[in-house]
Amino acid sequence: MRVTEKGQVTIPKDIRDRLKIGPGSEVDFVADEKGARLVVLSKSEPSPDDFESWLGSMSGTLDTGGMTTDEFMEWLRGPRDDLGPH
Numbered sequence: 001m002r003v004t005e006k007g008q009v010t011i012p013k014d015i016r017d018r019l020k021i022g023p024g025s026e027v028d029f030v031a032d033e034k035g036a037r038l039v040v041l042s043k044s045e046p047s048p049d050d051f052e053s054w055l056g057s058m059s060g061t062l063d064t065g066g067m068t069t070d071e072f073m074e075w076l077r078g079p080r081d082d083l084g085p086h
Helices: 013-019 048-058 069-077
Strands: 026-032 035-042
Touching: none
Parallel strands: none
Antiparallel strands: 026 035
């Protein structure tokens, strides 16, 4: 591989496929005693299990202070003047 003037390199397709690296993936280069290693920080295609796990971890993290859904939406968006008085 050649490094471009901007310092860019192309990761070979077989490596991208094997490591599931695609558009939106985050990678890093880490220097070690042999040179440098490519480290995948995030993959481009999260599985549905990843989302379910994240969603589960977020459960109960928003405290609305006892507001109803309508009250919270009005607080979030601001009052709507097109609906008239309540």
